[in-house]
Each structure stands twice: as C-alpha cells, then as structure tokens.
Amino acid sequence: MDRRHLLKVGGASLAMTAAAPLSLFDPRVARAQGIPFKVLSPDEVTMIESLSDALVPGARDAGVSHYIDHELASPSPRLLLRFAQLRGQLAPYYHGALAAFAASMTAQGNGAFSSLSPDAQHTIIEAVRTGTIKPWNAGAVPPPVFYGMMRNDGVDVVYGSVEGFKNLDMPYMPHIMPKTTW
Amino acid sequence: MANAQNADSNTHVDAVVVGSGAAGALVAAKLAAKGKKVVILESGRSLLPADMVSSDIFARWLHWGGDMAELELASPVTIRTYFSSGSQTGGTAAHHYAAWFRLHEEDFHMKSTFGQGNDWPIAYTDLRPHYDQIQEEVGMAGDEKAEVWRPPGAPYPMPGLPDFPAAQILKRGFDKLGLRTAPLPVAINTSEYKGRPACLYDGWCDAGCPIGALANPQTIYLRDAFTHGATLLNNARVTRVLTTADGKRATGVEYIDSKGATQVQRADLVVLAALTQTPRIMFNSATSAHPNGLSNRNGMVGKYITVHPTLNVSGLFEEETEPHQGVSIGLMVSQDDYAKDPKKGYLASYQWLLAQAMKPNGVTGLASSRPDIYGAALDPWMKRAAKHFTNIQMVGEMIARPENRIELSSDKDQFGLPLSRMTIAFSDNERALYNHASTVGKSILSAASATEVWASPLLNQHFMGGTIMGKDSGSSVTDSYGITHEVPNVMIAGNTLFPTAAGVNPTFTTHAIALRAVEHVLAHWPA
Numbered sequence: 001m002d003r004r005h006l007l008k009v010g011g012a013s014l015a016m017t018a019a020a021p022l023s024l025f026d027p028r029v030a031r032a033q034g035i036p037f038k039v040l041s042p043d044e045v046t047m048i049e050s051l052s053d054a055l056v057p058g059a060r061d062a063g064v065s066h067y068i069d070h071e072l073a074s075p076s077p078r079l080l081l082r083f084a085q086l087r088g089q090l091a092p093y094y095h096g097a098l099a100a101f102a103a104s105m106t107a108q109g110n111g112a113f114s115s116l117s118p119d120a121q122h123t124i125i126e127a128v129r130t131g132t133i134k135p136w137n138a139g140a141v142p143p144p145v146f147y148g149m150m151r152n153d154g155v156d157v158v159y160g161s162v163e164g165f166k167n168l169d170m171p172y173m174p175h176i177m178p179k180t181t182w
Numbered sequence: 183m184a185n186a187q188n189a190d191s192n193t194h195v196d197a198v199v200v201g202s203g204a205a206g207a208l209v210a211a212k213l214a215a216k217g218k219k220v221v222i223l224e225s226g227r228s229l230l231p232a233d234m235v236s237s238d239i240f241a242r243w244l245h246w247g248g249d250m251a252e253l254e255l256a257s258p259v260t261i262r263t264y265f266s267s268g269s270q271t272g273g274t275a276a277h278h279y280a281a282w283f284r285l286h287e288e289d290f291h292m293k294s295t296f297g298q299g300n301d302w303p304i305a306y307t308d309l310r311p312h313y314d315q316i317q318e319e320v321g322m323a324g325d326e327k328a329e330v331w332r333p334p335g336a337p338y339p340m341p342g343l344p345d346f347p348a349a350q351i352l353k354r355g356f357d358k359l360g361l362r363t364a365p366l367p368v369a370i371n372t373s374e375y376k377g378r379p380a381c382l383y384d385g386w387c388d389a390g391c392p393i394g395a396l397a398n399p400q401t402i403y404l405r406d407a408f409t410h411g412a413t414l415l416n417n418a419r420v421t422r423v424l425t426t427a428d429g430k431r432a433t434g435v436e437y438i439d440s441k442g443a444t445q446v447q448r449a450d451l452v453v454l455a456a457l458t459q460t461p462r463i464m465f466n467s468a469t470s471a472h473p474n475g476l477s478n479r480n481g482m483v484g485k486y487i488t489v490h491p492t493l494n495v496s497g498l499f500e501e502e503t504e505p506h507q508g509v510s511i512g513l514m515v516s517q518d519d520y521a522k523d524p525k526k527g528y529l530a531s532y533q534w535l536l537a538q539a540m541k542p543n544g545v546t547g548l549a550s551s552r553p554d555i556y557g558a559a560l561d562p563w564m565k566r567a568a569k570h571f572t573n574i575q576m577v578g579e580m581i582a583r584p585e586n587r588i589e590l591s592s593d594k595d596q597f598g599l600p601l602s603r604m605t606i607a608f609s610d611n612e613r614a615l616y617n618h619a620s621t622v623g624k625s626i627l628s629a630a631s632a633t634e635v636w637a638s639p640l641l642n643q644h645f646m647g648g649t650i651m652g653k654d655s656g657s658s659v660t661d662s663y664g665i666t667h668e669v670p671n672v673m674i675a676g677n678t679l680f681p682t683a684a685g686v687n688p689t690f691t692t693h694a695i696a697l698r699a700v701e702h703v704l705a706h707w708p709a
Contacts, residue, residue: 055556056556080544080545083245083545085259129554160541170542173385175384177235
C-alpha cells in the first residue's frame, strides 16, 4: 500500500470541513524576487540577515528576513518564539529586541554588526547568548531569548526545509509533502 | 459536509460537548452511539487528516499560540504550556505522540501514603476494564511481558514497536546498568488494525497522522461520533455555562461563533472538555447562585495544576543511529525507578523514554538540543547529529499543590471576557528529581558508549489538574465521574480532572476516566 493510497484511506473516512490551505509563501523565492516587507523595516531586515547568517550560515540567502516578516504578519505566527508564551502579538518583541541590539551596538561604539570582523562578531554573539551584553534595554526580551530567536529562525529556513534535510542527508519521509520549501 | 453544518442555536440537544480533544471526542462518540443528540463545540479551526502536512513549522500551528491563545503566566516564568495544548479539531490530541501508559496502583494514593498531593477517588481496579476496552477499541502496540512494571491488564492487540538502531544502541546502556527496557506502549499501529494501516515510522507524529496509524481523535472517536450523528462546530468559543435561576441545573452554553455572534446551545448535559479553558469557562459562568464561578463554592476551581517535569539526555555515537526513523515519542521505555520513595531524596515517579525520532529544527529538533552551537561550527555538528544522535527522555512527576493554579486575569479577550492567569512553579522536590535523573541519564548514555553526552535544563510537558476529582466535595471540583459537586448535569472530562500527575504520559488515562464517566452518565440518564 503506497502513501498516496494510505492518505486517501485516512482522509476519506471523515466528514469535516477542510482547513484553510497552507500558504504558498517561499522565503528564498521571496527574497530573490524582492517581495516588499510588511512588518520589518529596512534596518531591521539588514540586522536580521547579518546576525542570523552569522549564527546559521546560509540563513540570509534562505530568506530568513522574509520568513520572519511573513510569519509576523500572520495572526498565528509559527516562529518558535510562540512557545515562549509571551503576551500579545509577537511583532513588538522582534521590534523591541532588534532596537535593543542596535542601541547596544551603538553604545558600545560599534558600527553595523555586518561590518565587524568575524572575531568581533563572535564576541558580540557570545555576549548576547550569555546575557552579558551591555547595555540592554530592559523592556526588550532578555538577550539570550533574542539569541534564540535569531538562531531558531535561521535554523528553520536553512535546515527545516526539504532542501535542508537533503543537505543533511536526512530522509524527509513525508506523509504529505509541504507545498512550500518546508 | 454532513457533520459540519451550522447548528441551530435554538435546537435543544441531549448533550453539548465543549472541546473536541481526546476526552471530548470519546464522550461524544459514546453518547451518540446510544442515540443521544450531540453537538461538539470546538474553539479552534477545522483540521482534517488530509491537512496534516509533514513539517515541523506546519506542526506548530497545531500547538497553542497566536491569536487564539492567551494564558497569562505569573512571574517568574519557568513553566510554559503552549507546546502541550492545542486548538483545532482533535484539540491537543491532534498532535499527541500516543504514548499510552496505565497509571500504577501507587499513583492513586499519593496523599494517604505520603501525605503529599492528593488521592484519586478511585483505584486501579476501577479503571482497568476501561483501559482494556479502549485498548481493544483503539488498538495498541506493546509487549506486556517485557513491560514488567505494567499493572494487570489485557495483552496488547499488536506487537511492540520495532527496535531501530537508536533503540538498540541505547538499550546497551540500560543493560549494562541492569535496567530493564520494553517496547514503548503506543496507540500507534504496528500492523493493520480495524482497517487502519500500520505506521510508516517516519517520525512526523507531531504534525498529526494523516494515514490514521496513530490514534488522533480524528481517526478514532470523532469518526465514531460522526458516524452516529454527532455534529461538530469549529471556531465556536464557549464563554460560559448557562444555569437555571437557582443555579442547580445547567441549561446549555453560550458561545461566540465564527462570525463573532453570540449563540446559545441548549442541552440536557453539558460536558466541559476544554483543558486549560475549562477553569476559565467555569469562572466566567459566575451568577448570583454561583458567585465564585460555576460549582466553586469551595474555591477549588483552578487549583492543583500540574505538569510533567522533563529532562532530555542526549548523545552522539560512533555508529549510525538513524535518528530520523521511528515515532516522535520513542521506541522503548524503562520504568525500573518508578516507585515513589522519599528516601530517594525526592518524592516522585519517573520513567525513561528511549530513541525519539528527530527532525533538524523545532522545539524538539537536533538544533535545539545544542543551542550553544552556532556559526561555522553549526553545519558540521548538524551533519554529524543527523547520523549519530539519539536521546532518552525522563518523564517525571510533579507533586500537586493548590498554589499552582489558574485564576482569571485582569486582561480581557476581544469579546470582553477575562482571560486566564496561571501561577505555577517547580519546587525543590522536582529539582531534586531532575538532578537525580540527570546523573542517571548521563550514566546510561555513557554506558551505551556515547562519545558525547549532555543534558537539557529542567523542562516540562503535559497539562493536568485545575478541576480535580475527589471523594470529598469540600476539597475537589467533581466526583470520580467528573460530575461537578453543585450542578449534576455538568460533567468535566479530560486531564483537568487529574488529582495528581503520576510519572507517565496522561492520554490513556484521559480516555479511561472519560469512558468510565460516560458509561455512568448513560446508566443514570438524564443526568
């Protein structure tokens, strides 16, 4: 019995209304096509791409900014931050953390994160990861949470897709293959 | 679709069931099978098996979060529950991993034996026939002889899960330390069962199981309910239970439909099976006859929330572990250290689950197991882990305490009703359990010849308590059947009834107590 037949058996036995179809959004394609952002500002996009790419090489080209923007614009974002169980919408937490990071970089006398040497970037990332970066706006999520946001979202677009599995030589083995890259 | 049309809010039904998860689906199915007219109100969207896309990112939609979920957490926040809940057809059980364990006899007598937590108003012998019946109806896979710790019960109808390489490797460590293992008992088909196919072992259980090998509500009891004429309404958020002026009988429920309109569903029996929302609905049902909320004269609604303290001990091995294969919950179990004994330095039961199928991303994914690795080191590590990683997971017991509770928040939802606020924290007892298990778990993986071993922080899973059952009407919310002490035609079903958490995954017991309850209700109809 093949998968297609199994799905037919499993799905045909119920009589319920169908869910809304999955979005066909593809962040890599969206980036390549220069799809306009709905939630993130140009400065935020630049910061996300440089930071997430430093954490998860390949995240920039995989469209991490478009992925975050697309999810933040939805009523139920699937970003891993949803499990932090924060109050209200997720977008303000991204705006706040990115602003806190930018302000800290400025206060430390640094230029843009992307302009730093790999060693300097590593030092900054370690300070964020361990929560020792100073200063940090207390109104934003703690630095380690921000580290997790940037890393997790990068992991999603680089390793969570069918292509990402393939790069790991890990069989995807789907019941129902995602229509998008994940 | 025959069973999904809009309900006429003016039509009186025999029973309205709030929530379409594990408990609600079972109760609806059994009531409908006896000819009762049943309406199920589900606050979440529709979810068909054919909608269950194999993707971790998709699967997050099945867990609570987004615009539907607001459960305020009191600071400091150390326990989070969104991953262990869900809002769609099938509720939380739409994404459950189907580890189905029976409670042990000792789990029912925590208070009388140790002076901690609560007692259940029933014993194992009360639930055994219901475990056995559900096991036969749903189909379970396991090896009752190898599972030497299992309380008495019928043999599993299907053989146990296969031992893929990760399980074989981990078993080596347990064997060396003299710890016994057995195939993990699951509500997942290892062979065709009642027309449902066998599992493909692709590890996508978290995204639901579109082929029906895993016993999601969509696959078993919701289908039964529909077969017998029950009706399901999605996007129907119940706001309160309606009662007579004297508060002695429920007359139905009020809910907000998908268009934002207020509707009323009249019914002879109201079944609350809405997990974290059940206490909230009861609080919001306050009237002059129930000033503290429905059936809450004793102030017990919302009390004794518990979760399962959880620890993952992971390792890398020289051999290929094929971590992508299997099922999300794991392939084997060990309960050799389950007995509760304060002399251990903590009071709790716990078990180990071995060899959980892994994906690269997500809460339970490879990358999340080592959040400290990033940059140029990440890709080589991910490639190594994709071939050589495996883990064991401790599922432990949290002592039930009244201060771990749900109350109403000062914040309100879009319809003006107060949201929930949860106060919950682990105690030194759970931290001592974690420390013990962390040491033992690392020893097991080292004995299995892992080249690297590491342990997660103290995590949590599952949600229980909040409307506990009990013998004493002064210290519980319901009797042993889930019938509320003050309103006899309001029945609560689901995990919120658990007076204690025990040290095993809850869903089999959720089904067993719901089956026992609905049989009682049918035998004494009208409620």
